[in-house]
Every structure is written in structure tokens, then in C-alpha cells.
Amino acid sequence: MASESFHRPNSSSSSFILVGVPSPGAFPAGLGILFCSGYIITLVGNGVVLLVIGLNNSLRDPIHCFLAMLAIIDLVMVTSIVPKMLSIFWLKSAEIGYMACFVQMFLVHSTTSAESGVLLAMAVDRYVAICHPLRYQAILNRQTIAHIGLAIVVRALLFMVPLTVMVTSLPYCHSRVVLHSYCEHMALVKLACADPRPSGLYSVAGSSLIVGMDMAFIAVSYGMILKTVLGKKSCWKAFSTCGCHLCVLLLYYVPGIVSIYAQQFGNGVSVHAQVLLADLYLTLPTMLNPIVYSMRTTQIRQAVLKLLFSRKVCA
Template identity: 85%
Template sequence: MASDPFIRPNSSSSPFILVGVPSLESFPTCLGILFCSGYIISLVGNGVVLLVIGMDNSLRDPMHYFLGMLAVIDVVMVTSIVPKMLSVFWLNSAEIGYTACFVQMFLVHSTTSEESGVLLAMAVDRYFAICHPLRYQAILNCQTVAEIGLAIVVRALLFMVPLTGMVANLPYCHSRVVPHSYCEHMAVAKLACADHRPCSLYSVTGSSLIVGMDMAFIAVSYGMILKTVLRKKPRWKAFSTCGCHSCVMLLYYIPGIVSIYAQQFNSSVPMHAQVLLADLYLILPTMLNPIVYSMKTKQIRRAALKMLFSRKVHT
């Protein structure tokens, strides 16, 4: 009897097999075009933000540093998953090496934690800028911004290093077919021929604490901002800005939360819907962040136009 090529022995040299999007394997071209377009938009948008902030010396406020951090995180996040996804969809190259799988897992989930931390930092930055403008420069100086950035990275490491180690140390002695388009930690852990519940409990508890605390502080910050700006004019501009920011945050947090809890509690959500949610919550915000947070910022918009038109004049 011929052996199943998807059944691999338990060896660190044996690769995993990425399915892509379960139940939608017959649409690789359409899925590839969808995710490739999102990837290009994300790279271009975040690349422009980084270029403008790097070249314009006037963009050195704490908010601009946070926008730069967000752009770097977004680029790392989408680059860690989309190129491999495209190779699965377009080149039928579904294998991913054992070590590469866990490196991808670490990058994906650590950047999601870092992105949440930067969104919180940006909300706090706006709170001090609007509600305490006279103390803004004293509170959020360069040292404080650097410490916040370091704290965001350390928190992600403290969460993801143990989780990645727990999943990597599980024995994989049966199928290595990951029903996902990247090495999502729960999808991989469920393939183990040992109890994966400690990993699941750690993941859900850690994710819930990070997301819950960040969302609570973000909500408080924006609530205080709205309370302050409602006493001033123009009110519509404040509502518009806060509304846009809130929509992008909801697009980031809600699909991620649904994806985590759906996999943990074996919900009735179809597998392809869970995978698409997990993919979109990583890719869609990285496309929108440069527009909502950066290009709607007057200084960055002016700097981008200045750089574009000055280059045209010189050429």
C-alpha cells in the first residue's frame, strides 16, 4: 500500500504542509490575487510613511515615531505570511520547513502583540496632546518614547517566546497538514500527538489579557479625548478622526478575537471562515493604517506631497 505523502514521521527535519484556505483550494488564483494586491498596497503605503518620516526632519514628534513603529511592524507582519501564502496558491509549494514554521509563528504573533501595543501608545499620545497640551513635550520626550517602544517589544517577547517553545516541543508523529494558510499556533498545536491544552490555555489567557487591557485603555483614552474636544470647535473633525481610528481598530481586534476563540472552543464557524478571518485581520489593517493614521495627519500629508512634487521639479 502506498504511503500517504501528507503523513510525516516525527522528525525535526520533516516539513509541515500548509493547506491554504480549507474548502477553497479550488480558487488559488483568485485568493492569490486578493492577498497579493493587499500585500502590494501595504508595502507601498507603509514604505511611503517610513520614507517620508525618515527624510523629513520636521517629523520628529512622538506621534511620528509611533507611526514609524507601526509601519515597520505592519511590513514585518505581512511579509512573514503573504509571500509563503502566494507560493501555496500560485506555485503549489505547500511545504514549509519545521524551523521556518515556528519562526513564522513567532513573527506573526509577536507582531500582532506589538501592533496592539503601538495602537495603545498612539491613543495615549493623542490623549496627552489634546487633554494636556502644556505638559505634552515634558511627558512624552524622546527617552519616554524609547522606553515605551522597548516595553512593547519586551511584552511581545515575554508572551511569544514561551508559547512558541511550548508548541515547538510538542511531538508531531502523525499528519503534518496544517489546515491554515500560515503556521498559526493553534492550528499547528492541534496536530501534536500529545495534550495541547496547556498551549491553548496559555494562548487564550495571554491574548485575552493583552487585547483586553489594550482595548480598555484605548477606550478610556478616546473617551477622555472626546470629552475634551466636545467643549471646543470644530467638533465634527474630532468625531471624524476618532471614528476612523475606532473603525480600523475594530477591524483589527474583532476578527482576531473571533479567530482565537473560535479555534479554542470548537465553534460552529466554518474552518474556511476562521482561516479567512485570521488572514484578513493581519492584512487588512496593514493596508488601512498608512491611510487612516498617517496620510490623514496633516504634517505627513504635506511632507509626502512636498517630497513628490519637489522630485518632479528636479527631474
């Protein structure tokens, strides 16, 4: 049927081929070991954070709620790509179904949008905690946190649903080979035999708007925090609690921005570098986030140690 030939990639096959990291020799096998190790660390680290927050009643304040949201998003993000990447590196199983590819694309890009929203929520939390400590519980109550979480999810959907419709509506009658380790949007639309520029411009504009808006509000939050703590020694201790959040911000935004613009405008950047950068952008922060928070947040660190070394034995 005409509609099938319009939507399906290449001839009668309804699948794409993921290249992985385009490099010769045994390098992909070594990358598989690195990504598998990182994936295990991510699962264990974020799982422990969620378990500790879930079991410890003292960890019910807003920052820990946002940390739990971040852990869930990281688990969804990394699980949507790493298992398939490992099958490419180790099993040479590069084929991915047509619909599975677009589902993966949706999950990857919606979770990156949601993660940026959670990082903004954490910055707002630090602002309220330091600048308005007496009103902290009243401002960031459970209802407000629920509304913030809902707004983060809705924004991600409002960004991704139109993009997914645009991408799935393109005819894929050229090559099925995606020069990437996962179904990244820009790598995918390059295979269309129609003009991919509308979806590409929408993606870059939407990503730039989300990231730019979030970074602007984060900068304003930290500017007001600095204004509050300057000259007040008692407040510098509170400001030091922002250290782990600042580390996570750098881990997420710096490689993310470089990856987005390298994909769209980096004609001088090799495909190998673009693919590897995009892979690290999604996997490295998800692995390091729980480590950063566990090392720098006293309550989380103590709760983890208590969980690991408790002498109580459950019957």
C-alpha cells in the same frame, strides 16, 4: 534518536504542509491575486510612510514616531506570511520547514501583540495632546518614547517565548498537514500527539489579557478625552484628529478578536471561514493603515504629495 522522533513531525521528515484556504477549483489562484495586490499595496504604503517620516524633519513628534513603529510592525507581519501564502496558491509549494514554521508562528503572534501595544501608545499620545497640550513635549519626550517602544517589544517577547517553548516541546507524530495558510498556533498544536490544552489555554489567556488590557486603557484614554472636549468647541478640532486612530483600532481589534475566539471555540464555524478570517485579519489592516493615516492626517498627506510631485530633480 528518541529526541528526534519526539520533536520532529511524522517519520523522518522535518517539515509541515500548509493547506492554504481549503476550497476547490481555481479559487486559491484568485485569492493569490488578491493577496499579492494587497501585499504590494502594503509594501508601498508603509514604505512611503516610513520614507516620508524619515526624510521630513517636521514629522518628529511622538505620534509620527508611533506611526513609524506601526509601519515597521506591519511590514514584518505581512512579509512573514504572504510570500509563503502566494507560493501555496500559485506554485503549489505547500511544504514549510520545521524550524521555519515555528519562526513564522513567533513572528506572526509577536507582531500582533506589538501592534496592539503601539495602538495603545497612540491612544495615550492623543490623550496627552488633547488633555495636557502644554505639557505634551515634556511628557512624551524622546526618552519616554524609547521606553514605550522597548516595553512593547519586551511584552511581546514575554508572551511569545514561553508559548514558543511550549509548542516546540510538543511531540508531532501525527499528520503534518496544517489546515491553515501559515503556521497559526492553534492549527499547529492540533497536530501534536500530546495534550495541546496547556499551550492553547496559555495562548487564549495571554491574548485576552493583552488585548483586554490594551482596550481597557484605550477606552479610559478616550473617555478622558471626551470629558475634556465636551462643551469646548475649540477642543473638538483636536478630537477630530483621533478619527484615523479610531478607524485603525476597529480594523485591528474587531476581526482579531473574532479570529482568536473562532479558532479556539468556533466549532460551528467552517474551517474555510476560520482560515480566510485569520488571513484577512493579518493582511487587511496592514494594507489599510497607511491609507487611513495618509488620507486623514494632513501632515502625512502633504508630505506624501510633496514627495511624489516635487519638481526638484536630484543630480
